[in-house]
Amino acid sequence: MREGTNSTKSGPGQAPRRFVFVLMDSFTLLSFASALECLRIANRMSDKQLYDWTIIGDSEDMIACSSGSRFQIDGPLKELSRDDTVILCGGIDVHVHTTKRLLSWLRREARRGLPIGGLCTAAYTMAKAGLLEGKRATIHWENHDSFIEEFEEVDLTKSVFTMDGNRMTTAGGTSSIDLMLHIIAEDHDEKLANSVADQLIYSSIRTDQDTQRLSVPTRIGVRHPKLSQVIQMMEKNIEEPISPSILARDAGMSTRQLERLFRRYLSRSPKRYYMELRLQKARNLLMQTDMTVINVALACGFSSPSHFSKCYRAHYNTTPYRERGSQSSRLSV
Structure with a gap:
């Protein structure tokens, strides 16, 4: 399991919150890295182990991102702890990489009540698994039209990210930062979230009311x-x-x-x-x-x-x- 750089725990009885990143083939590296870095920096700035993470996928060992770089994962799809938060990382050709095994796994973990989020195009996979029915969601603007045609039951927005109950989606790119800063502020406080943003030199923090495309x-x-x-x-x-x-x-x-x-x-x-x-x-x-x-x-x-x-x-x-x-x-x- 990959963990943050600081080994100090957050205090007696306060276990770190664990994120399980699920890499899909041809995932968008920027979206994944932006989310992961927020957690690492939150640990560093707080001098506590607030967050842990592990990286899994529908593969035995290596998964390639959309730019061709390959990443060693910690393991295959498996049953998770009820305290875990799943973050599905999508990218190009998401409909091709949405496998039956991944869909079955997502449905099973959703039935167990785990919070599940999707970065970039992963909202497609979540919708295909039936996890977004009647929920607000977003997806990269390039996939917006096709998503609407296929999933009429989803309330698709053009926001940079959405949170509806225990379902989260982002539009891709740096919107992962906005989602994670929002989570950090909710888990701890805005001061820590702002410190993370400052370390990232991220000067314009967006909310779920901000739209993803340029004017x-x-x-x-x-x-x-x-x-x-x-x-x-x-x-x-x-x-x-x-x-x-x-x-x-x-x-x-x-x-x-x-x-x-x-x-x-x-x-x-x-x-x-x-x-x-x-x-x-x-x-x-x-x-x-x-x-x-x-x-x-x-x-x-x-x-x-x-x-x-x-x-x-x-x-x-x-x-x-x-x-x-x-x-x-x-x-x-």
């Missing part, structure tokens, strides 16, 4: 309120696209002004920009779900598969069917 102006590199307003309307209306004239009217401008605005700042027409948003969502659904091409087309506002295929090929230089086929071939290797 529209930051993402597009343009600060124009009406342009941002129109793009937000587009992003919220992918399945049933809004005409440029209605977009312009709702933003308080003429269609011609809207055209000029997009060409000036984004070098494309509103129609073209909207199409790219829809095709991006379509590609995510093709790569991350088992939805038929027809259903993907409908979910992205295309009235017919032929029109969808034509637009998709013009943008990605391949057809939706070939995209789906190449993804299946890659994952089967």
